[in-house]
Amino acid sequence: MKIYKINGPILKCHDDGSVKVKEMVEAGPGKLIGEVIDVSRSSATVQIYDNTDGLKIGQDVYGKGRPLSIRLGPGLIGSILSGLGIPLSTGPSPAAAPAVFNFSPAVTPEEKVFPGTVLGSVPEYGIKHCIMVPPGITGDLVKIQGGPAAPGDTVAEIRTVSGAIEKIGLFHDWPVRERRPFKERLGIAEPFFSGQRVLDFIFPLGRGGCAAVPGGFGAGKTIIQHSIAKWGNADIVIYIGCGERGNEIAQILEEFPELNDPRTERPLMERTIIIANTSNMPVTARESSIYTGITIAEYYRDMGYDVVILADSTSRWAEALREISSRLEEIPAEEGYPAYLASRLAEYYERAGNYLCLSGRKGTITAIGAVSPQGGDFSEPVTQQTKRYIKSFWVLDKDLASERHFPAVSWNQSYSEYIPDLEGWWLDNSKTDWAFLRQKIKDILQEADHLENIVKIVGFESLPDKQKLSILAGDLVKKGFLQQNSYDENDAYCVIEKQIAIARAITDFYDTASDKLKKSVSYYKISGLPAIEKIVKLKFMKFPSDEIENALSSIRGELIELA
Numbered sequence: 070m071k072i073y074k075i076n077g078p079i080l081k082c083h084d085d086g087s088v089k090v091k092e093m094v095e096a097g098p099g100k101l102i103g104e105v106i107d108v109s110r111s112s113a114t115v116q117i118y119d120n121t122d123g124l125k126i127g128q129d130v131y132g133k134g135r136p137l138s139i140r141l142g143p144g145l146i147g148s149i150l151s152g153l154g155i156p157l158s159t160g161p162s163p164a165a166a167p168a169v170f171n172f173s174p175a176v177t178p179e180e181k182v183f184p185g186t187v188l189g190s191v192p193e194y195g196i197k198h199c200i201m202v203p204p205g206i207t208g209d210l211v212k213i214q215g216g217p218a219a220p221g222d223t224v225a226e227i228r229t230v231s232g233a234i235e236k237i238g239l240f241h242d243w244p245v246r247e248r249r250p251f252k253e254r255l256g257i258a259e260p261f262f263s264g265q266r267v268l269d270f271i272f273p274l275g276r277g278g279c280a281a282v283p284g285g286f287g288a289g290k291t292i293i294q295h296s297i298a299k300w301g302n303a304d305i306v307i308y309i310g311c312g313e314r315g316n317e318i319a320q321i322l323e324e325f326p327e328l329n330d331p332r333t334e335r336p337l338m339e340r341t342i343i344i345a346n347t348s349n350m351p352v353t354a355r356e357s358s359i360y361t362g363i364t365i366a367e368y369y370r371d372m373g374y375d376v377v378i379l380a381d382s383t384s385r386w387a388e389a390l391r392e393i394s395s396r397l398e399e400i401p402a403e404e405g406y407p408a409y410l411a412s413r414l415a416e417y418y419e420r421a422g423n424y425l426c427l428s429g430r431k432g433t434i435t436a437i438g439a440v441s442p443q444g445g446d447f448s449e450p451v452t453q454q455t456k457r458y459i460k461s462f463w464v465l466d467k468d469l470a471s472e473r474h475f476p477a478v479s480w481n482q483s484y485s486e487y488i489p490d491l492e493g494w495w496l497d498n499s500k501t502d503w504a505f506l507r508q509k510i511k512d513i514l515q516e517a518d519h520l521e522n523i524v525k526i527v528g529f530e531s532l533p534d535k536q537k538l539s540i541l542a543g544d545l546v547k548k549g550f551l552q553q554n555s556y557d558e559n560d561a562y563c564v565i566e567k568q569i570a571i572a573r574a575i576t577d578f579y580d581t582a583s584d585k586l587k588k589s590v591s592y593y594k595i596s597g598l599p600a601i602e603k604i605v606k607l608k609f610m611k612f613p614s615d616e617i618e619n620a621l622s623s624i625r626g627e628l629i630e631l632a
């Protein structure tokens with residue numbers, strides 16, 4: 070086909086019936102990758118995933134005969150990919166993919182194999198990268214070859230039902246907009262821990278669940294996503310820098326190779342894949358980047374891993390969608406976004422979940438997306454449509470951020486619908502009535518917020534002692550529990566045992582002090598206790614340690630002696 074019109078990344082070509090909708094194409098002498106998005110009687114519309122500067126009318130566009138796909142296989146971990154999954158040559162690559170992988174077979178010839186059957190594995194840092202029978206192939210294994218294997222090599226041969234021989238290598242292509250098949254979708258039954266108290270304890274997310282982090286400019290979206298990428302309890306982290314500033318990606322590239330995963334003590338980059346589509350890269354590749362990311366997530370899920378995928382920010386992604394749609398001269402819906410904004414968001418979030426994979430293994434994809442609405446107005450379409458697909462909503466409040474209450478997660482506007490799914494896990498695994506303790510903390514916050522409004526009118530002194538104590542307890546929750554300093558060595562990440570210990574210290578303090586008030590101990594005797602400062606400092610202590618044990622017992626001691 071020959072190009073007859075160029076509008077940014079959108080090309081119009083004279084079509085001779087050679088291409089299909091969704092087919093991948095190469096355009097011009099630079100073989101720019103694109104996708105056919107529309108065909109009519111004599112013309113085809115093509116979207117190019119690269120910079121089209123220099124492309125000319127009359128140049129050729131060739132159909133590739135297959136949909137827009139990415140290459141899946143070993144070497145993804147530790148790499149930085151473009152929105153199309155192509156390793157970026159620019160930028161410091163923390164881990165160049167080796168050219169040869171050592172393949173260890175897990176099955177023997179003559180076995181019957183199915184889509185998803187694990188044929189063997191190659192080591193990818195600490196991860197066992199499984200080589201599976203690609204979807205769509207069933208038959209008898211006729212040959213399997215262990216040892217060093219390069220990207221083009223065949224490691225196994227399968228005789229399919231038709232008698233044809235399928236050669237299996239370490240790599241296969243998969244269309245990014247198509248979900249990878251699975252056996253069954255399972256319910257959510259385990260928490261996804263981020264190490265952030267306000268999230269894990271108050272507004273939890275389940276493994277395989279979805280969360281959104283809406284927040285205005287500078288509210289802390291990037292820091293919270295980085296914290297989750299660093300400390301979240303996932304085997305694999307996929308981080309999509311989607312239309313944000315280049316320096317935010319640069320920050321990850323600087324930090325991650327130096328930081329160690331607290332569970333494995335290995336560099337974080339050894340379980341991280343970064344997809345970089347900064348604000349100066351083509352909008353079309355930004356649009357596809359989230360699907361590239363979720364396809365890679367499904368690939369590692371199929372091996373039985375727990376994957377977390379973070380996108381910063383889905384608003385920039387939606388803006389890319391809007392820009393492409395306007396170049397296509399489509400009729401805009403709300404605020405200029407195309408009418409299919411909701412369905413495209415669904416095509417992303419609905420691929421998260423807890424799965425029984427074709428291999429028979431269980432794997433999860435947990436998806437977290439930042440939303441950065443203009444002017445912090447959450448009634449805009451991207452936030453509203455996202456809410457349909459997520460169940461944890463972590464609102465970052467600009468007032469809290471300006472008071473330097475970080476993470477600035479609003480306890481009034483945020484919510485989690487995963488509580489009933491996770492209660493059982495907490496009871497079985499932490500031997501704690503977490504739901505009860507959580508509710509108690511929420512009640513303290515609510516009561517304190519209510520009283521603070523009254524204080525604004527009548528002043529603190531005119532409150533009865535019981536209410537003064539409620540305000541004090543609210544303060545303890547905010548300073549000692551909700552606030553978490555991501556730059557502090559001991560506070561950046563908080564294990565759940567420590568979360569429980571701090572939550573208990575605060576609720577026990579409140580209960581005991583309330584009893585003492587009834588026994589005529591004055592409020593000022595309580596508010597003057599050194600225990601209060603000790604509670605606030607618990608979060609900065611190493612856990613477990615003698616220091617925190619001693620602090621906890623001295624807090625209890627002070628309360629008992631109060632008379």
Ligand SMILES: Nc1ncnc2c1ncn2[C@@H]1O[C@H](COP(=O)(O)OP(=O)(O)OP(=O)(O)O)[C@@H](O)[C@H]1O
Nearest residue numbers: 285286287288289290291292475476553554555556
């Ligand atoms: N948990 C935290 N601990 C300490 N400081 C924090 C924390 N979260 C955010 N901050 C502070 O807030 C600043 C802004 O955070 P961040 O860059 O994450 O905001 P953002 O919402 O991503 O902003 P933008 O809209 O510009 O992308 C940080 O540079 C840091 O000073």
Ligand SMILES: [Mg+2]
Nearest residue numbers: 290291313317
């Ligand atoms: Mg940011």
